[in-house]
Structures are given as structure tokens and as C-alpha cells.
Amino acid sequence: MDFVWALAGLAILVAAGDVLVRGAVNLSLKLGIPALIVSLTVVAFGTSAPELLISVFAVIEGAPGIALGNVVGSNIANVLLVLGLPALIAPIITRDYDTRKSFLTMLAATALFMILCFSGPIRWPHALALLAGLALMLGDAIRGALRERAAARVTLDETLDQVDPAAHWGRTLGYIAVGLVGLPLGADLLVDGASGIARAAGISETVIGLTLVAIGTSAPELATSVMAAWKGRADVALGNVIGSNMFNLLGIIGVAGLVGPIPVGAEMTSRDLWVMLAAALLLAPFVFHGWRIGRRWGLGLTGAYGAYVVMLLG
Template structure:
């Protein structure tokens, strides 16, 4: 038990640190190769910040515990809205009238509906994975086209970790540590979580939906809280929408190519609908430009706590 907890803690630490190294290295490598910063932000950074979830899900499928892979993604999307938006809203008001997020929100909603439909059609296999990856390609192409059309507005936005004068040896060091640390951290986390689930009779899906999901959402949570403290709480909203789209299309898409994933019955009954419900919950804020105030933040965090209690109660029943 103690060793399992150590594996989980070590795995989470490795995922957070290695993910940061990989993003820094990849961003600077891309910029040194002459790729525009706005394209890097929409592709390299988006992929890099989702690397912890990706490695955990792929490792889980390879280890024969696909429940953790699916629970990780579904749970992360739920946690992203209720926690990654809720906690920063407690610190500072998240405004929604400074940027038009309607198109991005509708993309996130459509992605969630597509994913739910695929889950109900049976085990997620390579055919489903190709559909998700095709949708990801279309989404990225649309984002890049839109970014290029508004290049003058977006090019001034600095990329975190960007240093045009970083040496190639340092870039290689960052990328190398990221590529080594991510699979190692994922392996530790999946092994520890699986052992605990089996020891206490908790389903792999519940472990994925709670412990693993929150753990792999830590980078997004840390980014959003830091932004709120610095008075840029609005950053949290874009962070959540982009992460949720990428989680379903990219992570499940790639994991589905690695191996088939049977969808647990509990996920079909409850968890997918919770994910969809919290996605719909923020629609009025997006379309009517309502701010996420402290009371909303407390409400979101309270809803997440109630959801976790319900999951654990069901697991122990």
C-alpha cells in the first residue's frame, strides 16, 4: 500500500515536470526551426500540455486496464470544468466578455457528443480512433486557418517558455527529459493506481475518474490558479475548452489505435452524462457573457466533491 502510494506520487511528479520540460523544449525547437509562434501555440503546446493524459491512457491500454484510460479522459474533462474553472473563480472573477468563445465552446460540445455516441456503439477500436483523429485534424486546420486570418492580433501573444536564443543542447536536454520522464511517470501512476483499485475492490474506471483524472489535470489546474493570482483568470476558460477538446479527440484517438477499449457500464450510465452535463452547465456563461464569480466557483467545487463522493460510495457498495 505504501509502495503504491509512493508510485502514484512519483508518477504524478514525473508527469508534471516531464510535461513542462517537453513543452519548453518543443516550443523552442519549433521556433528555432522557423515555425510561427501562433502555429506552435495551437499545435505543439496543445499536444505537449496533454502529454501526461496521453501517456497515462496509452500505458493503461498496453497494461490491459482500459478502464483507467477512459476514466482518465472523462474524469479529466469533468474536473477541468468544475475544478480548473471553479478554484480560480474563487480567487478572481473569470470574465467571458473579453473574447468570443462561442465557436470554441460549440466545438467542445460537439466533440463530447461525438465521443458519447462512439462509446454507446461498443468497444472503442481503431475505426473509432480514426474518426476521432480525423475530427482532430479538421479542428486543428480550422484553428490554424483562423489564427492565420488574425495573425496580427495573435502574434503579439508570447508563448510561455519561449526563448529564441536557447542553445540546441539545452533544447535537446529538455525534450530528452520530457520523452523519458513522461512514460516513466505514466507507468508509475498506472501501476500504483491499478494495485490500489484491486486491493480495495474499486473498479479501474472509478480510479481513473478520480485519482488519475485529477492527477493528470494538475498542470491545467496549476496554470489556471497562477493566472488567477496574476489577475488573468480569463486564461482558465480557454485552457479548459482547448484541453477538453484535445483530451477526447487526440488522447482517445491515439489510445484507440494502441488497443481496443471496452466502455464500462457505469460510465455509460453516469459518468458520460456528468461530463456532458457540466459541459452544458457553462453554456449560459459563454453565450450571455456572464462572469464566473466566487459563488459560482464554490458551487462548481461543491458539485465536484459531491460527484466524487457519489463515485466512491458506489464503488464501496
């Protein structure tokens, strides 16, 4: 039954996250907030809501290992799996897009997170430092977007997949209500199920967070990157991974750390944090030299992730 609860919770999370984003985007545009700003704030926060709720509920329910494992595992999966699998379908061409600044910001966020983990457990002062980093990142992103708009390189009516022009106020508010109810329900079920699986199998909660929960919560990013690769939009695929990783480190653990202390285990500091850093650094040649992420790289990245999971469960 623990597997059933975990899968049910994951399904509810994915569905609730999707309808919450749709409702929030439609509401923002109805209120006159530009689509460009919505895409950088509402959509970014909404698509990460499942991970956020899981981590908060994990801390509340006394399973903080799931919270930390979820974030670190998701960042590893985002690079190795979320870029690896789409590259098996279609090559990701990176030379035409400049993601250097975002990549360096992600590395800075990774370094800050690791420093705080090594001085852990993560408590409210650490959490505030992470949230301050998130505020700086979002402020810089919004200023950059406004400069792009002023230079006429983007428009206010850019298309967002989550927009439903025909949605009336009732449907928009209904989306938001369903999302707000479904997210905590799904998070509660998934954390309960994952904790039960860990206890029954004699596996630590951190390992469950690094594998089952991390892969599950990376599913939306994986779907987005597959479609982006298929359409030849490397900027979307890379930007999706880099942005998600930054928010995971700064926002999710930042909020969860305010709820309660998050212990950092010895295996996390001796192995998993370093794997996360190595995965992040793997992006450097693609970002700075425009290497194509072809099928060989896709196979290598996916194989590396498989080897990491086997090592965790071995």
C-alpha cells in the first residue's frame, strides 16, 4: 500500500501543479500583469510547487531526509536524466543560445548550498541566506527581462502554454482552488508512502528522497525538455534545467529550513553533494563552447544516472 499511496500522491501532485499554474497564469493576465513577468515568477514557482510541498511536509512529519534528498536528487536527475533522455530522441543544439550568466548563477547557488550543508544542520539562518539568494536571482531575472522587452526583443503577448484565452473567472478560480487543495494532499500521500517504503525496505529516507521522490518530481521538467528537444528549442531545455536547479537549492530548502531543522547526513556530504556538483559542471562545455548534446552524450548522461541509482541502492 505504501507504493500505492506514493504513486497516488505523485499523480495528484502533477495534476494539481498543472492546474494551479494554469489558474495562476490566467489570473495574472486577467489582472493585467505582463506575460513576461508571469513566466519568470508565477510559472517558475508553480511548476516547483510539488517539490516545495513535499519538502515542507517531510520536515513537518519528521522525515527531513526526504526533503534534502528530494532537492539534491532532483538536481542530479535534472542534468543527467532530464537532458540525457531527450538527447536520445533529438540532438540538443546549444551554440545558438547564451546561457552563460544563468549557468554561473546556478554554480554560485550550488556553492552556497554546499557550504551551508557542510555547516549544517540547515536551520533558519541558513534558510534566510538561501532565500536572500533567491530574491537576488529573481530580481536580476526580472530586470533582464524588462531590458529585453525595452529593446523590442520580446513582446508582452508572448505565448505561454498555460494560457487559456477562453477561460472565464469561474474556471480560473476553480483551477487555483483545485491546485491549492491537491498539492498538500498529494504531498502528504507521497511523503507518507515514501517513508513507509523506506522503513519496510530498510532503506534510509534520504536514499528514497534521492531516487523515488526525486525522479517523480523531475517528471514535469523531463516532459518539458523532451518537447523542447523535439522542437529544436535548446534554450528552453537548458533554461528549464538551470532554472529548476536554482530554485530547488535556494527556494525549496530555504522555505523548508524555516519550518524546521534539516540534518545533513555523512553520506550526503561525502557523496551526494559532490555528485550534484559534478553533474552541474558537466554542463560547462555545452554552455561555454556550444557543444551539441547528441545521442552519444545522451546515452552517457543517462547511463551515468543509472549507475548512480544502482550505487545508492546497492
